[in-house]
Amino acid sequence: MLESSRRGTIPSLADAIAGEELVGNWWSHASGKRIFAATRAVRDADDVLVCRLVDGKITFVHARLWPALARLADQFPPAHLARLHEVHGGNGAHRVAQVDYPDWLDDATRAAAQKIGEAGARDALAAVLALPA
Template sequence: MPGHLETPAEALALVRERGALPLTPVGGSDSLAEQVAGGRVQGSWCDHPASARIVELSAALEASPEVLTLKLVGGKVTFLHAALWPALLRIAHDARRLERVRAGLSPAAVRLLEEVERAGEAHLDQLGRQNSWPPERDLARAAKELEAGLLAHLSTGAAERGRQSVVVRSWAAALPATAHRRAAQLTFEGALELLRSHGAALAPSSGACTDPRPRAPTRPSRGRVSGGRS
């Protein structure tokens, strides 16, 4: 039964325990919104009396160096603990998966990915003001393709006149070198099962669900994950 999360420390402890925690329920899974509300949330959580606390704790998790916020579980906003970053990177960098996902990208997404991999990150508001690039709204659609395919990490940053703009970062820029080194020690199947066992089943758009290779029998424990950012 969901409890009533009150503080950022309690929210972080829950993410440490679960490994992956969606903001809203996905396929019957638990979620931050429900944990804060103390039960099922009917309709939009934005209309719930606990919405202000949900926003507060979501922002605290996003600011934590132990948590990566991304659209992952069911393609929805998910808070992913650092212990699972190597597994995420192993899937993200898998050569066969990349080949499939890249083949389905639009020309704008291909170009944006090339820019992100070259520079490490791209601010869509800045690119959109350049004559050689499409408008920001078109770049935003391309960025969503990269996000859905686990090709880059999306976040928001401050832009001119108080606006917020999408920032697209390569995985090399988004996550520390230690996570990349640990990712190299994992098998594709092991990484996929590790994510699944901690509630982070990947959406079909990731390209990881259609991998033709047989899955290894590795079954990591569903208990508390360990480790952190270093």
């Protein structure tokens, strides 16, 4: 799922919360505060990879898809697979930090990736793989 800016068949969390397809910046939408709160909750979830998988846009990938992603990692630019996280400074400012792929993979995900076939991985990530390059 994308944080915002729906792409092809990949839904947008911001659109889902707003109940409509958003055009432009979601900050100015009536649901902007709810969208912000929800996107931050998802970004903080341990079982969600926050990366730039789809077109370099913030993308949320649930842990159940990590083995498929690892299996097909060579199909994506390495920078799009880096785990992103916000680091908050003492002055209230924040910055986005990253952990490069494959450094964020745990042993269980690595093992599962070795067991999944390419066809199964392609099926799991079909929506992403179907997007034009």
